[in-house]
Every structure is written in structure tokens, then in C-alpha cells.
Amino acid sequence: MTTTLAFPDLLRLIDERSSAFRAAVASAPSLDVQVPTCPEWTLFDLAQHIGEGRRDWAATVAAGPAPAKSAAEGAPAAPRERQALLDWLAESTRQLGDALREAGPDRGCWTWWGASQSPPTCGAVARHQLQQIAVHTYDAQVTVGAPQPLPEEVALDGVEEFLFTCVATPSPWPHKPTAFDFHATGGHSWRLTVDGDGARSTRIPAPGTTSAAAAGESLAAAGVSVHGTAGELVLFVYDRIPADSLRIEGDAGLLDLLRAWEPEE
Numbered sequence: 001m002t003t004t005l006a007f008p009d010l011l012r013l014i015d016e017r018s019s020a021f022r023a024a025v026a027s028a029p030s031l032d033v034q035v036p037t038c039p040e041w042t043l044f045d046l047a048q049h050i051g052e053g054r055r056d057w058a059a060t061v062a063a064g065p066a067p068a069k070s071a072a073e074g075a076p077a078a079p080r081e082r083q084a085l086l087d088w089l090a091e092s093t094r095q096l097g098d099a100l101r102e103a104g105p106d107r108g109c110w111t112w113w114g115a116s117q118s119p120p121t122c123g124a125v126a127r128h129q130l131q132q133i134a135v136h137t138y139d140a141q142v143t144v145g146a147p148q149p150l151p152e153e154v155a156l157d158g159v160e161e162f163l164f165t166c167v168a169t170p171s172p173w174p175h176k177p178t179a180f181d182f183h184a185t186g187g188h189s190w191r192l193t194v195d196g197d198g199a200r201s202t203r204i205p206a207p208g209t210t211s212a213a214a215a216g217e218s219l220a221a222a223g224v225s226v227h228g229t230a231g232e233l234v235l236f237v238y239d240r241i242p243a244d245s246l247r248i249e250g251d252a253g254l255l256d257l258l259r260a261w262e263p264e265e
Helices: 007-027 043-063 082-103 122-143 152-167 210-215 230-237 253-260
Strands: 038-042 178-184 188-195 198-204 224-228 247-250
Touching: 007 043, 007 082, 007 122, 007 152, 038 043, 043 082, 043 122, 082 122, 122 152, 122 230, 152 178, 152 188, 152 198, 152 230, 178 230, 178 253, 224 230, 224 253
Parallel strands: 178 224
Antiparallel strands: 178 188, 188 198, 224 247
């Protein structure tokens, strides 16, 4: 079972999701409308975040391995006029794509997830950047009243990318050891284990499969299991949709503990 996308596919999908983001911005009645899923932001604020973030990551990737994040020095501010803003966003995406292509997937790069299961490489940056633009494209689409499901190949990689990058940590879990299982429609599953050694995730056989039956003796029951499409799982872990949008089995209160947990590293 492989869900990790190849580097060229990551770059292609970043471009595709960025185009979809710009299409949502272009269709909005106003750039000052509030983003329901990011209520502290207007659509202009969200666009500014996307553009500035991609330019900063382009500079960081171009800098190679470094002790600190690089920034796009002297970059033009996000323009308020809509067409100029769309052009600025397209240029931001181009800069990121060019930097990633020039660097390649294996070159080292500063990242904020040093203690996670994701490596400090340009390939891992591309993987996370895809999820960032995909979720924020959903935010923009919700804002204009036209939300679309995340593309399946983006969403399948997104569940694992979130668990590996945003959740994995060596910081001890402050509660009773347990496991969280995430099951995506179509036969993709992951287990997040939390205990005194921290949090780490792995792929597991999907329920009802032959491999799952064979692994049944060694794989103890999870404290809670979350079932949904891959897109629903991604939107759930990023706090875009509520738990009642999915099927939850086991102790749902464990999900609240996980959300409230703030590991030291």
C-alpha cells in the first residue's frame, strides 16, 4: 500500500491546487469577505498568507541546509487590486516551484519539524506545501460557497503527511498509552501510537482485509478509530470539519486529549 506521492507529482499538484485557489479568489464577491474556516482572516488575508508563505519557503529551499528559516527579503507586498493579487499569487507559486525543482527532493533544507517522522529535505517541504495549499484552497472555496472535496491523491498522502509531520514527536504522552487508528475509505489505514516515548505513526492493514486478519494477533485494539474518506480525514485533522462528520468508534474523548496536547518538541 503506497500513498506517498513522487516528487514530480507533488510539484504538479501544488500547481493545480494553487490554480484552484486563485480561481476561488477570482470568483469572490469581495476580497473582504470573512473566511468561515479561518474566522480571524478575510479572503485577502488568506491570499496574503498563501503568497508570502510560498515566497518565504522558496527562499528557504534555495538557501539549502541552514540553521534558521530564510525569508524572501524585499518581496513586494500583496496588492489589493484583484487581478494584481492573482498575478502576485501565481508568481509566488512559480517561485516555490522553481526553487523545489532546482533543489530536487533529497537536498537538505531547514524545517520546523526536526523531531518528527518527516525528514528535513526539500521533498518533505514539497509534501507539506501541497497539504498547506490544498487545505487553504478548501478554505477559499468554502468562503465563496463552492467547497470541493480534496483530490483523492492529495488527500491520501495528506493523512500520512499530517501524522508524520505535525503529530510525531519524542515528547512523552502525558496520559495512559493508547493508539488512534485512521481508516480512509478505499483500504488505507494508519495507526498513531502515543506513550512515554512520544507519538509515532505507521501504516496498518485496512479492516476486513486478509492482511488485517493476519496482523490481528499482534495489533491490539485502538483506543479510538476514525473512519471517513481520505479527504474527510484530512479536513478533520486540520479542524475544518467536526468529528460528527465522520464515524468514530471507541473513546472519542481521546481525540480531545490529542488536540489539547502541546508537546515540547
